[in-house]
Amino acid sequence: MMMDRIVESYNDFDFENFFRSLDSKKILDVIDRSGEKVLEDMDLLTLLSPQAQEFLEEMAIKANVITKQYFGKEIHIYAPLYISNICDNECTYCGFKHSNPIKRRHLTYDEIEKESKYISETLGVHSIILLTGESYINSLEYLKNAITILKKYFNTVIIEVQPLSVEEYFELKTVGLDGVTVYQECYDKELYKTYHLSGKKSDYKYRLDTPERASIADLRSVNIGALFGLGNPVKEAFLSGLHLRYLTNKFLNTQFSISIPRIKEAYRNIKPQNIISDKQFVQFLLAYRLCFPTSGINISTRESKEFRDNLLPLGVTKFSAGSVTEVGGYSLSNGSSPQFETDDHRSVVEIVDMLKIKGYQPIFKDWESSI
Template identity: 35%
Template sequence: MDTYQIIQEDQIEVLLEEGKKASKAEVMEIIEKSRDCYGLSLEEAAILLQIEDDEVLSHMFDAARYIKEKIYGNRIVIFAPLYTSNECTNNCLYCGFRVANKQLHRRTLGVEEIVHEAQAIEKQGHKRILMVCGEDHRKTHVQHIVDAVKAVYQGADIRRINVNAAPMPVEDFKKLKEAGIGTFQIFQETYHRETYKKMHPSGSKADYDYRLTAIERALEAGIDDFGIGVLLGLYDYRFDVLATLMHAQYMDERYSVGPHTISIPRLRPALDSALSETPYPVSDQDFRKIVAVYRLTVPYTGIILSTREKAELRDELLNLGVSQISAGSKTNPGGYEEDDREATQFETSDERSLDEMLQVICEQGHLPSFCTACYRANRTGAAFMELAKDAHIHEFCQPNAILTFKENLVHFGSEETKAKGEQMIDQELEKIDNDKVKKETQERLKRIEKGERDLYF
């Protein structure tokens, strides 16, 4: 396979240059078109990435809110990361885990320790985790991940485990599939080859092409949900965002499955990073624009926001198209049971607990969701894409979000969160148009109050 045909750098540069020539009227027409929720072309996305006019940006932000509401409703899916290891053989210049960092406290958790971490996450009220592993094939080989996934499913009430790990061959991806993972997540970090080479001078991660094609091997192995993204700040965000969209378009056209999620991490300070400053700083306003462009261009895709960002901006971005957030996160192995700051991958900015985040989400008029139903009802891959692209996924998401939030309130919510949560649930019940579904949801809420768990449509 010619990977240069997947990410065509020359074409990206041409599209971005041409995008500068669009008139204000043309830009406004593209924004209005996006409200149909069928997505935009790369040419149109390139034009939107060039917007600097505050008035036009405001119109785009309004469109992003509208599209997110139409596709996903007002729900916000919540998860927590679980780091199993910070041992790594790569030397990524921006990362605290890089092999050249001699100050980092290195640690790989055993299976029992991983289960304890999952149980600590569960006690916060979480039901889905993102399992993250350093890239040291001697320590974090596929069997390490498989054993961890199986043990967590057995030892904690965690219902969905997504995995962020190094690229691997099809045979290993099949083992992950058999273990029952959800989404396989892998970031290219930057799609710009020259910058990629500079940022990854040694280790297996230096192989740009093997990393780029990892999700195709995952699909071949039967893992049909994948997540992609770049580390914003390594290169010009306009190039990397458009390249991410080009990658998404390629996968959708070739395999009929676009990315289940796109993550939007911004470069953050890390212990003993080799970068003294961010090479291509991304302002808060540019960050807002990035979220909106993703939402308008690939409306079916979930947008993930981590605790890298400060609390105020995270709260604001919930209204601009973000559909999944982490909460109460720790970025070091064993971090939920012990807080070792010198074992972390990067600094986090939002230190609020899950309970605090639930209150904020409700106050903003959003519905917190701990739903994992699609993965167990086989609404994944192409089946999920069809529902999302036709805006029907909301019909399942709404009642399932209500039920999972109710379960969280019953077992984990503080009195203040319960009060705000119950008010939100009453409001959301009224939004269910199907009388039969509404009645059944109300019946299941009563069953949850009596102690039943894991009820979903």
């Protein structure tokens, strides 16, 4: 597992000097080569550079062509299901952090079944991402039983929980787990320490290697990304892209995707230090599509409905819909505190209608499971 060495190799890299070396000819050359030839690491950094913001229109045109070539006009729809917000970690930016005096909740199996049935039958979603806080109480046994319940209602089950071992991912796969989402949050190792003060999440390398362990366990899909608002945006976007490239080259049978989550308001969390603008968000998305034509790109309800709709032609392949970030928030009364506030409050039906009006085909099933 060598991703940490890749990150370290750029510790002393002079990003500003590289940016000063760029001109319009170099940037346009990278855009022209995208989609036809494999772009290298420095090509990615070129597209992420401040200078490349002057060429977003050219990047957008190419991104649209590449996306149609590899994905058509299909948008995969999924919903999140929070089953526990109990967490042992002390992450300065998170509403679930251990020290926050929020309302905690840990769903029983009957409650998980009720939530699952509601989402499946009322929302019509067949792809679910199961989320918990990172705590010993969310044990492997608890996750196994939860996944077993979810597979009765959903074609695709992905987890966003604490990092697990290869053996644990294998075990969850036996009961129907399809994929894993894990955000490194911050690729800058020294900065990572200042945001993750205690708990197992403070182990930078173990978290960094999580996508690799999930891939070794032969899970179908793995989604990664940085949490924008923590580290230097361009560096974080660059290292996220290198992580995606490393995984894609090493594990040919796994479907990899990347997200661009921005820190949202949460209870007693820190103020983001490195906010990225909408323009920079678009630039990062376009750079990923041009450099990684076959990888999925996920956009969640962290973003506003207007912004999400405008991103559709630029390379997006997955949309969350009807999202609730409270534990038990779909069908159970007396819900818990949310992890963060969402900006797109449209129902699944409204999302689907919007997609159809814009000429996109909403996809509710990623694949048929043999389990």
